[in-house]
Structure formats: structure tokens, C-alpha cells
Amino acid sequence: xxxxxxxxxxxxxxxxxxxxxxxxxxxxxxxxxxxxxxxxxxxxxxxxxxxxxxxxxxxxxxxxxxxxxxxxxxxxxxxxxxxxxxxxxxxxxxxxxxxxxxxxxxxxxxxx
Amino acid sequence: xxxxxxxxxxxxxxxxxxxxxxxxxxxxxxxxxxxxxxxxxxxxxxxxxxxxxxxxxxxxxxxxxxxxxxxxxxxxxxxxxxxxxxxxxxxxxxxxxxxxxxxxxxxxxxxxx
Numbered sequence: 001x002x003x004x005x006x007x008x009x010x011x012x013x014x015x016x017x018x019x020x021x022x023x024x025x026x027x028x029x030x031x032x033x034x035x036x037x038x039x040x041x042x043x044x045x046x047x048x049x050x051x052x053x054x055x056x057x058x059x060x061x062x063x064x065x066x067x068x069x070x071x072x073x074x075x076x077x078x079x080x081x082x083x084x085x086x087x088x089x090x091x092x093x094x095x096x097x098x099x100x101x102x103x104x105x106x107x108x109x110x111x112x
Numbered sequence: 113x114x115x116x117x118x119x120x121x122x123x124x125x126x127x128x129x130x131x132x133x134x135x136x137x138x139x140x141x142x143x144x145x146x147x148x149x150x151x152x153x154x155x156x157x158x159x160x161x162x163x164x165x166x167x168x169x170x171x172x173x174x175x176x177x178x179x180x181x182x183x184x185x186x187x188x189x190x191x192x193x194x195x196x197x198x199x200x201x202x203x204x205x206x207x208x209x210x211x212x213x214x215x216x217x218x219x220x221x222x223x224x225x
Contacts (some may be wrong), residue, residue: 001171004139006154015225022121032211032213034213034214035184036213042218043116043202043204043216043217043218043219044155044202044215044216044221045216046212046214046215049212049213053210068186083144084200089154091155091213093213095211098160098162098168099160099170100145100157100173100214101154101157102154102156102157103154104153104154105154
């Protein structure tokens with residue numbers, strides 16, 4: 001089955017700095033890669049996604065890149081703010097099979 | 113408001129006492145899924161459904177049952193709960209098309225003693 005590895009498990013940055021979270025996946029059949037943000041006591045919330053036929057996508061301060069050959073994808077947050085502090089999950093979906101696999105999460109702390 | 117609603121939010125039960133966690137979505141989504149979240153293990157898929165009467169196992173299905181008799185509802189059933197099923201559970205739904213991620217419920221924290 002699919003295996004998703006996410007690094008780092010914790011990340012602490014100063015407000016205004018950039019944060020990068022990296023994921024690798026194993027199943028070449030995975031074709032959709034969403035990123036979720038989970039705040040304390042809440043369910044995960046989709047923040048950005050990328051499809052397997054796209055290499056990069058940007059939405060304001062957040063960007064995601066995908067390298068299908070290497071089976072790597074990354075989340076980039078620029079100009080971080082304290083409200084960006086949360087747990088971030090990457091995921092790999094095989095939408096043809098309905099299965100989804102999540103990484104173990106990265107706890108991001110943005111210090112004011 | 114478009115949402116996934118799970119109930120209850122918190123549940124403490126005893127080993128072996130059957131329980132059901134309900135999940136309902138109002139977005140007419142085809143896909144629904146159950147996940148459990150444990151510290152350091154991320155979100156693991158228990159069961160998923162691609163449409164009414166179509167369900168399949170995820171990565172950790174042992175000890176759980178599901179049903180999808182209606183499009184909007186996807187209950188999670190624990191026939192004989194055990195302490196190792198103490199966890200935070202999330203229900204989620206997504207459309208079949210266009211390709212889009214899951215919308216998650218607020219979670220159910222289950223404790224089995």
C-alpha cells in the first residue's frame with residue numbers, strides 16, 4: 001500500500017520567516033496531494049492541493065510543489081504569522097481507488 | 113452551511129458495549145471516509161465509501177463496521193469496543209468530481225475503559 005513520510009515532525013520559526021514541510025510517497029498511482037491544517041480541538045482543514053499533472057501551485061503566502069519522478073511534494077509558507085501555528089498534514093490520494101494516506105504531521109510554531 | 117456533522121463529540125464507554133458514531137454531510141458528496149487520529153501516527157483511514165452501498169476497507173479496518181444506506185449518512189459501528197480503540201475519530205466527505213480534498217467533521221473523542 002501507499003506510504004507517506006513527512007518531515008520535519010516539529011518546526012519552529014520566527015514570525016516573518018519561511019517554513020518548508022516535505023513529504024515523500026511510494027505509490028506511483030497516487031494522483032492527488034492535498035495539504036491540511038489542524039488547529040487545536042478542530043478537524044483538519046484543506047489549505048491547498050496539487051494534482052499529479054501540475055508541478056507547482058500558489059495561493060497567496062502558501063505554495064506547493066510536486067516532483068512526480070522523485071515522488072516528493074512540499075509545502076512552502078512565506079512571511080509566517082503566529083496564526084499559522086498549527087499541525088500540518090500532507091496526504092496522497094489514489095482517487096481511482098478511493099484510498100488516501102496521510103503523513104504523520106508537522107507541528108509548526110511561529111514565534112512572535 | 114456546508115458541513116460534516118459527527119455525533120457525539122465525546123464518548124466514554126466500557127469494553128464490549130456496542131456503539132455507533134453518526135456522520136452526516138449536507139453537500140451531496142459521493143465519497144465519505146472515517147479516520148482515526150492517534151498521537152504520532154497521523155490520520156489513518158478506517159473505511160471509505162465511494163457511493164451508496166459501496167464501502168471498502170482502509171488501512172486499519174479491524175474492529176469496525178460501516179454502512180452507507182443513504183448518500184448523506186455514513187455511521188461508524190464498533191460492535192465490541194476495546195481499549196485500543198480509544199482514539200480521536202474523524203468523518204470526512206468529498207465530491208467524486210471535480211477532484212477535491214475531504215471536508216472533515218469536528219471529531220469524536222472516544223475513550224474505551
